[in-house]
Amino acid sequence: MKRAGFTSVWLPVALLLPQLSIIAIFFYWPAGWAVQSSFYLQDPFGFGSTFVGFENYTDLTANSEYMRIAWFTVVFTVLVTFFSLSIALLLAVKADKVIRGAKSYRTLLMWVYAVAPPVAGFMGIMLFHQHTGPMTDFFKALGWDYKILVDYNSTATAFIIVSVWKQIPVNFIFFLSGLQSIPRAVREAAMIDNRSGVRRFWDITFPLLAPTGFFLLIINITYALFDTFGIIDTLVKGEPGNNPMTLVYKVYMDGFRGNDLGGSSAQSVILMVLVLVLTVFQFRLIERRIHYS
């Protein structure tokens, strides 16, 4: 193939400039600032700062509360990602088979997508309310003394359920369009080759959905790590106390409530590195096994 080239260096640079400047202003600059301030101990009233080297980082690893929150974040992310992906896939596979009223059915399933995270959080507050919440009644009927904001596991359960519920529509839309892009003839050929619908799903449909699934895996991990902030903040009403929280929420609490900007910056840097490592790992390891047609 013939490659088109620019005669001058400046035109391509000029064309890239808007995009590059957005990334620079909204990512590189704050990120650089976070890295820098993670090496300083800030005066809580903003009068000055002292260089402390890696002390902010070493403090974190020695901090048992931080390690506990890190562990919760891992469990939370794994559970939210797993359930929101698997439930959405199940719904998409079933919705794909609906013939009558398929459109309104799909629209209903996607509706939750339009709900903003804090609103989802408020709905969670009502659903899981200690005295009047229907979910609380449901768990109590199952024999669980469910107490949101009082009991650690109760609050964690509410976080996970609301976060999963909020993310399902996005995954559903992608899985459904992924399913519909599989050629009909390929599925029909499989029907002649294999009588078991379940086996056909795992042998043919699932591998052909893998590119969609991989993309959603990254999106969902990022969602669970970062975008659940609004849900958590609303559910704990800004006062987490002894309730569980994720690392991002901890960054916010330490930085803006505790005024420990240095420690908070160190935590942000750790999160940045974590996401970077995770993404590289995913692309290196998983993408290799995926077929893109």
Added chain:
Amino acid sequence: MAQVTLNGVGKTYPNGFEAVKPSSFDIADGEFVVLVGPSGCGKSTLLRMVAGLEDITAGSLNIGDREVNDVDPADRDVAMVFQNYALYPHMTVRKNIGYGLKNRGTSAAEIEAKVQDAAKMLDLSALLDRKPSQLSGGQRQRVAMGRAVVRDPALFLFDEPLSNLDAKLRNQMRIEIKALQRRLGVTSIYVTHDQVEAMTMADRIIVLNGGEIEQIGTPAEIYHNPASKFVASFMGAPPMNLIDAQLENGEIRMNGSTVLTAPSDQAYAGPVTMGIRPEDVVIDEAGSTPFTIEIVEELGAHRLLHGRLAGHAFTVHVGKESLANAGEVRLQIKPDAIRLFQPETGKAI
């Protein structure tokens, strides 16, 4: 291997559209039957009903001595080759061919042996570890064939398998498919809209139009004795010349003047549509019918002369040695080359 029997098989969609009117025919063991017709004539629907991909809403379908109306596609012992090949894009050629066997509990060693055999037969041995995206159109077509052949089914179903190939490859694959079917002796149903494919490949042709069977017969029968105007115009390139005329006392009159002798004693009198194949006419100075040549199509081995006969568009097919100049000539039309149809119903008289 098996014979196939359709007894009043029809398809009506829930919205009331009747895609295939109740149709009955038998296919003998080892026979190669081609379903041909224009798009939307129901030929693919009929094939898909035989495959089990489409529900049968009327009649009964037997493969071998078993009624299969409600049998799962995988249990009908059929193999299908699709128009777009429908290869599994994430599987290698080896796995594509072996997938159907794997699900039928065949041992891994036996699958490997059968895949190797099929690959050898189809000249795919060097490509077994490739993915479909790394293959050319013709190679994909072979893999699709391999997937059908390896299963050793009772019935092959072909749904326009050559229509995505270029003309040269199509001619080549046509011969290969036919030869393969002959060698394996598997009963086959082949759907196409291409009348050349139908003529060259079929033992018997079934011509469909508007969800209905127009005619069933050998290629020669269909070509020489079309049962209707539709068959006459659909089969053959260029198609049969059709001219509205008047039949009286064994004479055919066109525009009141030109007179031809009717093929045989006809009791019928009145308006008719006369059909004449372009090659059943010879240019002869002593001929009785004047013909005005307007356009000459030079095709190398032969020529097509397009012009007017008694005011009607008419095409004559002549050998390369015949003259080819625009202008007036006279034609000799043999009475037994003339086919007559009812103008309204289109049926042969």
